[in-house]
Amino acid sequence: MISLVNDYSEGAHPRLLEKIQALNLQAHGGYGLDTYSEEARALIQRELGVPAAIHFVVGGTQANLTFLSAALRPHEAVISVASGHINVHETGAIEATGHKVLVAEGVAGKLTPQGIRKVVLQHEDEHMVQPRVVYISNATELGGVYTKEELKHLRAVCEEYGLWLYMDGARLGNALCSEENDCTLRDYAQYMDAFTIGGTKNGALMGEAIVLLHPAIQKDFRFLIKQKGGMLAKGFLLGAQFGELFRDGLYFQLALHANKMAMKLQKGLLDAGIPLWMYSTTNLLFPILTPAQLTWLEQHATFSIWERRDDDRVTVRLVTSWATDETKVDAFLTALQQR
Numbered sequence: 001m002i003s004l005v006n007d008y009s010e011g012a013h014p015r016l017l018e019k020i021q022a023l024n025l026q027a028h029g030g031y032g033l034d035t036y037s038e039e040a041r042a043l044i045q046r047e048l049g050v051p052a053a054i055h056f057v058v059g060g061t062q063a064n065l066t067f068l069s070a071a072l073r074p075h076e077a078v079i080s081v082a083s084g085h086i087n088v089h090e091t092g093a094i095e096a097t098g099h100k101v102l103v104a105e106g107v108a109g110k111l112t113p114q115g116i117r118k119v120v121l122q123h124e125d126e127h128m129v130q131p132r133v134v135y136i137s138n139a140t141e142l143g144g145v146y147t148k149e150e151l152k153h154l155r156a157v158c159e160e161y162g163l164w165l166y167m168d169g170a171r172l173g174n175a176l177c178s179e180e181n182d183c184t185l186r187d188y189a190q191y192m193d194a195f196t197i198g199g200t201k202n203g204a205l206m207g208e209a210i211v212l213l214h215p216a217i218q219k220d221f222r223f224l225i226k227q228k229g230g231m232l233a234k235g236f237l238l239g240a241q242f243g244e245l246f247r248d249g250l251y252f253q254l255a256l257h258a259n260k261m262a263m264k265l266q267k268g269l270l271d272a273g274i275p276l277w278m279y280s281t282t283n284l285l286f287p288i289l290t291p292a293q294l295t296w297l298e299q300h301a302t303f304s305i306w307e308r309r310d311d312d313r314v315t316v317r318l319v320t321s322w323a324t325d326e327t328k329v330d331a332f333l334t335a336l337q338q339r
Contacts, residue, residue, distance in 0.1 A: 002328040004265075005302040006201075007171070007258060007283060007321035013203040015250065016241045020205075028236040032056055037239025043246040044197065044209060047185040053218040055210045056238035057230040060170045061090045063196045063208040068133060069097045070224045071164050071194070071217055076132035078166075079119050081106035083141045085168055100129045108278055109142030110150065111135075113157040120161050134158055137168040139175040143284035146175070148182050151191040164214070167195035173202040173255030174282040179263075181281075189213055199241060203254040203322045207238040254322035258283040261320040261329050268333035277306075277315050285318040296339055300332060 003009055011017070028034045032055065041054040057063050064086055068078055077100040080087045086094050087101045094101055102123070104115035111134065120131050134154065138146050146154075158165045167188065172195070175181055188195055193214040199207040212218045225231045232238060245251040262283040269276065269287050277286035286306055289297060294314050297303065307315040320329075 002301045002332045004318040007319050008201050010323040012205040016244050019240050019244050032235030034236040036236045040239045040242035048189040049186045050189045053212040058206050062230040065093045066228045072099045077102050077129040078133040078135050079104050080135040081111050083109045109140035109144045113153045116157050133164045139171040139282040143280035143282045145178045145181050155191045164193045169196040170198035177256040178281040204241045258320045261324040283320045288315050
């Protein structure tokens with residue numbers, strides 16, 4: 001059996017565990033005000049090339065909840081595509097703060113300027129919530145990657161209507177290492193008002209870095225982190241991990257491996273005549289299976305059902321990770337060819 005159910009089932013890359021073990025019996029400052037968190041901020045800052053406030057929290061939902069509750073006034077709302085993580089997989093965390101998620105039209109899981117503009121123009125007076133933040137995820141929940149040109153156009157429509165542009169980077173490493181990507185962290189720093197850098201799904205035990213670029217959003221942010229339950233007393237555990245990930249490019253190496261394993265699987269699926277819901281260049285794959293193929297897959301891999309289709313076929317989601325064993329991928333593909 002090969003595990004293809006998600007990219008956070010394994011613990012952490014050994015280098016990160018070794019770092020934590022080395023720090024284990026030392027005393028450290030609390031709440032992210034330690035030397036290791038400061039070092040991690042400096043390493044990320046080096047990649048950004050512009051001033052930013054960088055905070056570490058345990059998980060992606062905490063990051064999204066904390067940022068959006070900080071950026072939105074009581075009458076304001078956030079725009080997302082239907083498949084956006086804040087709209088589907090965060091148990092109404094944003095709505096629970098009193099802020100509405102406005103669903104906009106997108107293409108293959110990516111938000112478009114036209115979709116944003118349509119939502120803004122539909123909310124024209126004080127009888128409706130006022131759109132204020134545009135939420136995108138990169139890579140998207142469907143494995144898509146935003147190009148520099150796409151981000152440029154999103155930035156332009158946000159400036160036209162006075163909107164913040166925020167990117168959920170839970171799988172940012174996979175986006176950065178995608179063959180269709182033409183952006184760097186410096187580009188994201190240019191186009192975004194804020195974004196996150198995911199560690200949980202790219203080799204860390206846990207942790208996301210929140211990067212705040214616009215000065216107006218930086219003010220009093222640590223108060224919000226504390227209020228929303230995101231301030232880890234042992235914050236050095238997060239800082240130490242991000243320091244190792246960004247010290248010498250490990251973050252990108254791990255994401256590149258996950259993508260490489262997915263591309264190998266994708267080619268094997270296509271060679272076996274199995275269609276894809278959409279072509280991917282990241283670590284998320286969505287093959288469409290017949291009932292017989294689904295039964296076979298259940299005997300060889302763990303995975304998740306994405307959609308049950310009207311023609312009795314099923315779209316499944318396969319996810320590779322930084323820890324996916326290539327020998328298991330090869331064995332899986334050999335079995336697939338022989339079925």
